Amino acid sequence: xxxxxxxxxxxxxxxxxxxxxxxxxxxxxxxxxxxxxxxxxxxxxxxxxxxxxxxxxxxxxxxxxxxxxxxxxxxxxxxxxxxxxxxxxxxxxxxxxxxxxxxxxxxxxxxxxxxxxxxxxxxxxxxxxxxxxxxxxxxxxxxxxxxxxxxxxxxxxxxxxxxxxxxxxxxxxxxxxxxxxxxxxxxxxxxxxxxxxxxxxxxxxxxxxxxxxxxxxxxxxxxxxxxxxxxxxxxxxxxxxxxxxxxxxxxxxxxxxxxxxxxxxxxxxxxxxxxxxxxxxxxxxxxxxxxxxxxxxxxxxxxxxxxxxxxxxxxxxxxxxxxxxxxxxxxxxxxxxxxxxxxxxxxxxxxxxxxxxxxxxxxxxxxxxxxxxxxxxxxxxxxxxxxxxxxxxxxxxxxxxxxxxxxxxxxxxxxxxxxxxxxxxxxxxxxxxxxxxxxxxxxxxxxxxxxxxxxxxxxxxxxxxxxxxxxxxxxxxxxxxxxxxxxxxxxxxxxxxxxxxxxxxxxxxxxxxxxxxxxxxxxxxxxxxxxxxxxxxxxxxxxxxxxxxxxxxxxxxxxxxxxxxxxxxxxxxxxxxxxxxxxxxxxxxxxxxxxxxxxxxxxxxxxxxxxxxxxxxxxxxxxxxxxxxxxxxxxxxxxxxxxxxxxxxxxxxxxxxx
Amino acid sequence: xxxxxxxxxxxxxxxxxxxxxxxxxxxxxxxxxxxxxxxxxxxxxxxxxxxxxxxxxxxxxxxxxxxxxxxxxxxxxxxxxxxxxxxxxxxxxxxxxxxxxxxxxxxxxxxxxxxxxxxxxxxxxxxxxxxxxxxxxxxxxxxxxxxxxxxxxxxxxxxxxxxxxxxxxxxx
Ligand code: SF4
Numbered sequence: 001x002x003x004x005x006x007x008x009x010x011x012x013x014x015x016x017x018x019x020x021x022x023x024x025x026x027x028x029x030x031x032x033x034x035x036x037x038x039x040x041x042x043x044x045x046x047x048x049x050x051x052x053x054x055x056x057x058x059x060x061x062x063x064x065x066x067x068x069x070x071x072x073x074x075x076x077x078x079x080x081x082x083x084x085x086x087x088x089x090x091x092x093x094x095x096x097x098x099x100x101x102x103x104x105x106x107x108x109x110x111x112x113x114x115x116x117x118x119x120x121x122x123x124x125x126x127x128x129x130x131x132x133x134x135x136x137x138x139x140x141x142x143x144x145x146x147x148x149x150x151x152x153x154x155x156x157x158x159x160x161x162x163x164x165x166x167x168x169x170x171x172x173x174x175x176x177x178x179x180x181x182x183x184x185x186x187x188x189x190x191x192x193x194x195x196x197x198x199x200x201x202x203x204x205x206x207x208x209x210x211x212x213x214x215x216x217x218x219x220x221x222x223x224x225x226x227x228x229x230x231x232x233x234x235x236x237x238x239x240x241x242x243x244x245x246x247x248x249x250x251x252x253x254x255x256x257x258x259x260x261x262x263x264x265x266x267x268x269x270x271x272x273x274x275x276x277x278x279x280x281x282x283x284x285x286x287x288x289x290x291x292x293x294x295x296x297x298x299x300x301x302x303x304x305x306x307x308x309x310x311x312x313x314x315x316x317x318x319x320x321x322x323x324x325x326x327x328x329x330x331x332x333x334x335x336x337x338x339x340x341x342x343x344x345x346x347x348x349x350x351x352x353x354x355x356x357x358x359x360x361x362x363x364x365x366x367x368x369x370x371x372x373x374x375x376x377x378x379x380x381x382x383x384x385x386x387x388x389x390x391x392x393x394x395x396x397x398x399x400x401x402x403x404x405x406x407x408x409x410x411x412x413x414x415x416x417x418x419x420x421x422x423x424x425x426x427x428x429x430x431x432x433x434x435x436x437x438x439x440x441x442x443x444x445x446x447x448x449x450x451x452x453x454x455x456x457x458x459x460x461x462x463x464x465x466x467x468x469x470x471x472x473x474x475x476x477x478x479x480x481x482x483x484x485x486x487x488x489x490x491x492x493x494x495x496x497x498x499x500x501x502x503x504x505x506x507x508x509x510x511x512x513x514x515x516x517x518x519x520x521x522x523x524x525x526x527x528x529x530x531x532x533x534x535x536x537x538x539x540x541x542x543x544x545x546x547x548x549x550x551x552x553x554x555x556x557x558x559x560x561x562x563x564x565x566x567x568x569x570x571x572x573x574x575x576x577x578x579x580x581x582x583x584x585x586x587x588x589x590x591x592x593x594x595x596x597x598x599x600x601x602x603x604x605x606x607x608x609x610x611x612x613x614x615x616x617x618x619x620x621x622x623x624x625x626x627x628x629x630x631x632x633x634x635x636x637x638x639x640x641x642x643x644x645x646x647x648x649x650x651x652x653x654x655x656x657x658x
Numbered sequence: 659x660x661x662x663x664x665x666x667x668x669x670x671x672x673x674x675x676x677x678x679x680x681x682x683x684x685x686x687x688x689x690x691x692x693x694x695x696x697x698x699x700x701x702x703x704x705x706x707x708x709x710x711x712x713x714x715x716x717x718x719x720x721x722x723x724x725x726x727x728x729x730x731x732x733x734x735x736x737x738x739x740x741x742x743x744x745x746x747x748x749x750x751x752x753x754x755x756x757x758x759x760x761x762x763x764x765x766x767x768x769x770x771x772x773x774x775x776x777x778x779x780x781x782x783x784x785x786x787x788x789x790x791x792x793x794x795x796x797x798x799x800x801x802x803x804x805x806x807x808x809x810x811x812x813x814x815x816x817x818x819x820x821x822x823x824x825x826x827x828x829x830x
Contacts, residue, residue, distance in 0.1 A: 292828065540667055540675070541722040566670040570800050572828040573674040573724060581722055606797075613797035 014063075021059065025051045054085035061087040065402075070395040077509040079392050080356045080502050082444075086139045090402040090410070092439065094140030094232075094330050095350035097419055099150040102130055107417045109133045119161065120204070120248075123154035124211035128218035130419075135231035137414035138350075142233055145328035145346040148240035148248045155208055155244035159184050162203040166196030184243040205247060212251035213258065219268045220260060233269035234331030236307065238294065239279050239323060241286040249290050253297045253304075263603065264625070265596055270331025271297075271304035275583055292576070298592065299568040299575045305331070305559070305591035308583045313552050317344045329589055332498045335557035336440050340491055343438045348421025351556070353399050354442035355392040356497045358506040359473075360526050362388070363447075363454030369520050376455040382476065389443060389480050396441040397488065404433025441490060442556035443481060444497030446506070447526035448474065449533045453519040461532035461546055471549060474530060478553045496529030496550065496558035503528065529558060544582045551588040559589045567606050568594040598625045659683075659739045661709070662695075662702030662731065666716050667723070672757035672784065672801055673826055674724025677717045681705075681740060684731040686761035690792030692803065696731045710743060718751035725755030725783075732761045737774035744781045756782040761789045764810050764821060784824050785810040800826070 024030040028043050062071055065088045066081070073079035081087065103123055106116045107130070117123040127144070134142050144150065160182045164175040172193040179189060184204070190197040219233050237249050252271070260266050273294040280287035294304050307327055309318060314327035317337050324345035329335055334351050338344055364370060366381035408415040409428035415435075418424030422435045449459040451473075452466050460470035478494045485492040503525040511521045527533045530550040532543050540562045547560045562578055575592060582590040597608035601622035604614035611618040663680030671678045683699035684691075695701055703709070717726060726747065733740045748754055758778070760767065764787050767779045779785065786802050786809055794804035801809060814822035 296828075539720055539722070541720055564669055566668065568669060571669040571673060573826070574669045574676075576828065577674060577722055577724065604797075 018056070018059065021055050022052065025055060057085040057088060061085070064088075067391075067394055067398050069391045070398070073388055073391045076361075077506060077513070078358050078361050078388050079395070080358065080506070081395060082354055082356065082502075083139045087399055087402070090399075090404075090406040092138050092140075092403055092411070092414075092436065093351040093353050094142065094334055095134065095138060095414070095419060096143050096145045096328065096330075096336070096346040096348065097130060097134055098347040098421070099127060099130065099144055099147065100347075102126075102417065102419070103150065103154070110412055110416075117154055117157075119158045120151060120154040120208050121158070121211045121214075123151055124215040125218070127151070128215055128222060131219065131231050131233050132222050133413045134419050135233075137411045137419075140232065140351065141330045141332060141334070142231060143328065143330045144233075144235045144237075146237065146240070146323045146326060147235045147252075148237040148245040149323040151248045152240055152242050152244040155204060155247055156183055158207050159200050159204045159244070162200035163189070163193075163196055166199040167193060170195040170199070172196045184247075205251075208247050208251045209254060212248075212255040216252075216255050216266050216269070217260060220266050230268055232331070234272060234329070235269045236272040236274055236328035238272075238274040238287060238290065238304075238307075239276055239309070239326060241279065246287065246290060249287070250293060253290070253293050256301055256303060257297050259301070263605075264598060265301045265605075266303075272307050272329055272331065272589075273298075273304040274307045274309055274326055274328060275579075276309040276326070281580070281583070292572075295576050295579060296569075296572060299572060299594075302591075302593070302596060305589065306579050306583065308586070308588050308590065310583065311551065311586045311588045313555060314588060327588070329557060333496065333557040333559040333589055334442075335493075335555065335588070336491075338491070338555070339438050340485060340489065341438055343421065348419070349438045350420075350440075352403060352436060352439040352441050353396060354444050354495050354497070354556070355395050356444035356446060356495075356502060357385075357388055357392060358447060358510075358526075359385075359445050359451035360447035360454060360506065360520065361510055363451035364510065364514055364517070364520065367451075367453075367455035368457055369454040369517050370514065378455075381455065385473075385476070386480065389477065392443050393441075393484055393492065396443070396492070397490075400436070400441060400490070404436055405431050408432055437490060439491065440493045440556060442493045442495040443477065444495035444529075444556070445474075445477065446497050446502065446529055448530045449527040449536075450520045454517070457519075459519075459533065459536070460530075461536050461538055461543070467546065470530070471553075474550055474553050478555070481555075493556035494554050495556035496554040498528065498559075529554070531560070534563065540578055541581065544578075544585050544587060548582075548585040548587045551586065557589070559591065560587050561590075562592050564592055564594040565607075566594070568592065569606070600625060659705045659736045660700055660702045661705045663729075664713060666720065668727070670801070671727035671729060671759070672725070672786075675722050676725050676727045676757065677713070677720070677723055678727045678729060679713065681728065681730045681733040681736050683735045684761065685735060686732060686789050688761065688790040688792075690795070691790060699731075699735075701731075705739075705743075710746070714747050714750050717747065717754065723754075725757065727757040727759070728782075729759040733758060734760045734762055734767065734775050734778060737778040741774065741778045741781055744778075755784075757784040757786065758782040759786045763787045764808070764815060768816070779812060780816060782812055785812050 025048055061084055074081060103126060104116055106114055109129065114126060117126055131142050163182055167173040168175045172195055184201065237252065256266060256271065275281055279285055280291040282288060298304055307329055308314065309327050317325050319325040324347055327337055328346055336349060336351055337346060343349060362381055362384055366377040368376055407428065408423060408426035408430050411432060414420050415423030415426055415432060420435055448470055452459045452470050456466050458466045460467040481492045481494045507521060507524060507526050514521055516522050530547065532538055532546055543562060544560060551558045560582065568575055578592060579590065595607055596605060598605045599608055599612040599615060599617065599622060601612060601617040602615035604612055608624050660682035661680060662682045665678040667675050668678045669675060682696055682701040684697045717723060728740060744756060764785055767775050770776060786807055788807040791804040791806050794806050796805050799805060809824040811822045811824040
């Protein structure tokens with residue numbers, strides 16, 4: 001085998017590196033490797049096993065697979081290749097699953113075939129199985145973009161069953177007779193067969209709630225990838241206005257509020273409530289009550305987040321007759337809506353991969369922070385930015401070729417069952433390239449704030465002129481992506497990267513190279529995407545106003561957060577006002593962070609300082625579980641499962657209400 | 659008058675997102691008071707016209723606020739000055755809802771309709787009243803510390819000459 005990227009002088013060096021890799025994993029000695037992903041327990045047997053695979057796969061990709069300039073750009077600490085361990089084998093990132101189709105037609109998991117469900121209970125159980133099966137065929141998240149619409153027909157099926165049973169039971173009618181299309185909206189049936197109808201409603205409601213509870217429990221307990229991880233699941237809902245669809249939504253919210261086993265907050269699935277004027281935003285609209293309930297749930301449980309179907313970049317694809325065109329998101333923020341090949345809907349496709357740029361280092365090289373020049377060298381900055389975007393893009397295209405050349409049989413469930421649209425038409429030996437082109441290739445970025453500091457001495461929250469420059473920079477990147485889309489005839493998009501494993505890595509290297517630079521490299525992490533830094537004191541409204549325009553630029557996805565200090569659950573009015581303000585400012589995807597602590601002594605949930613306000617037990621004596629959000633996902637206890645950089649970020653978060 | 663705290667946005671001192679202003683000075687001396695340092699009228703920083711303007715500008719320019727909350731100490735020991743502040747705030751920012759916290763009860767504050775205390779009370783919409791009683795402490799209560807304290811709808815109570823409790827707009 002030819003070594004494409006020889007960086008070693010001797011085979012002995014290579015061997016040493018491979019051996020050290022293994023030793024560190026066995027001994028759990030490198031905490032940063034272990035905690036790279038807050039969702040994976042790197043100290044468990046299965047976690048270590050998967051670390052062995054992934055660390056070696058990365059090593060292999062680095063030395064034998066990736067284009068040399070890309071490897072160099074990684075070494076230069078400017079480009080980051082996400083999920084590098086999957087590069088060489090051509091796995092893809094994430095997907096919106098067409099649950100409607102899979103449930104309607106039945107499917108085969110590979111271990112057995114499944115009939116279409118006849119009740120909401122079974123349907124929700126199958127949703128969990130489908131999530132799990134698909135998770136194993138890719139490396140990123142799995143999402144349901146319209147779960148309310150997808151599941152409503154199975155609520156109806158349950159209702160019909162109970163109604164017919166009720167007719168018999170109350171001797172109101174002939175259970176086998178033809179009543180036309182029986183639904184929960186049939187007021188004529190209700191008038192004619194009141195007892196059977198009422199019974200059927202009650203039973204259907206309780207079955208749906210139970211089904212929702214079991215779905216949420218399943219999604220928090222099941223494993224994928226050899227037991228190392230819980231599937232990264234997201235569910236979007238909120239716009240289905242049939243009685244059945246509304247019942248699905250209210251049951252999911254109720255089950256989430258009830259919480260898991262002993263009432264604790266579920267970590268998965270990420271839930272997203274889709275907000276749409278005319279559907280659920282004002283009193284009198286059909287799902288307004290559900291929107292209020294979603295806000296209540298979010299105030300108690302941090303989920304759901306809120307997707308804005310009225311933001312211009314989402315509204316342009318919206319077709320009220322087709323819920324598959326409603327903007328939804330992979331919980332972490334990935335957005336795949338438009339497709340230059342016409343599939344301007346969500347389910348059946350996803351993101352293929354993304355590479356992220358370290359804007360801070362480019363800023364350091366061309367800005368004033370190092371004290372080498374009086375004014376920023378913008379020309380040099382843009383020249384280099386474009387150079388590295390070219391490299392990042394070449395990497396994506398190179399990876400795309402590897403992905404495209406994979407055979408349908410390699411992606412198993414995803415292709416054979418048509419989770420990826422059209423996959424079911426391929427023979428096992430066919431390659432998947434023609435289908436994958438509907439997915440997106442994304443270039444991401446982090447550290448806009450620190451980049452501005454490095455260039456001009458102020459970040460975009462501090463100064464109106466710098467804000468303009470920051471906006472133009474991201475607009476330049478978007479423009480680049482649009483141009484390259486045309487040139488390569490592929491969906492190339494700009495991503496406001498969620499930087500979990502990454503946030504500290506870039507920083508650590510830059511600090512080693514440049515030392516501590518005040519306001520730029522003086523923390524353990526760089527600020528996420530285009531966000532105003534979490535440590536910067538700014539009002540919630542101002543933060544929303546400043547971040548909103550960037551959402552329009554980041555067509556591969558973005559999220560904005562507001563941090564609240566205090567018991568959000570007792571102040572719904574504040575919660576609602578902030579959400580609706582963010583929606584009105586065209587923020588595409590939004591959520592409010594607030595601390596949820598749980599005393600393991602008495603079960604009190606709320607804000608807990610050094611001692612529990614309810615039972616007075618001190619932090620030293622009882623375990624206080626502190627739930628926080630990290631890059632979109634919740635993490636059970638941020639002190640033990642976050643990497644150091646993310647722990648620092650959580651500590652630094654400046655609340656908008658302190 | 660001194661102030662001993664100002665939070666431009668808070669969710670802990672009343673419904674909605676509110677600006678919270680803490681006025682120094684209190685003579686109730688409740689046992690278990692959350693912050694005895696605020697009893698001192700000279701605690702904190704002087705409420706200069708410049709500082710006042712800054713706060714008024716802040717509040718007027720924040721579209722997310724549902725109003726202002728005034729706490730202490732006990733603002734009713736500085737009733738006339740706080741009333742004047744509220745008047746200037748409303749002149750600049752329009753009709754802004756005000757919550758006010760006091761160690762006095764509603765009954766005590768309404769004894770004399772000509773008093774500065776009554777004047778301040780009538781300028782506000784919700785009163786959180788009564789001393790803090792350590793034995794009645796309950797961390798699950800909304801916006802207050804002990805169960806003797808009440809959330810009172812001031813305009814309704816004044817017009818009906820009896821206590822009307824405030825009810826949240828949304829109840830989760
Ligand atoms: S009224 Fe409030 S500030 Fe005054 S002593 Fe009582 S608790 Fe403390």
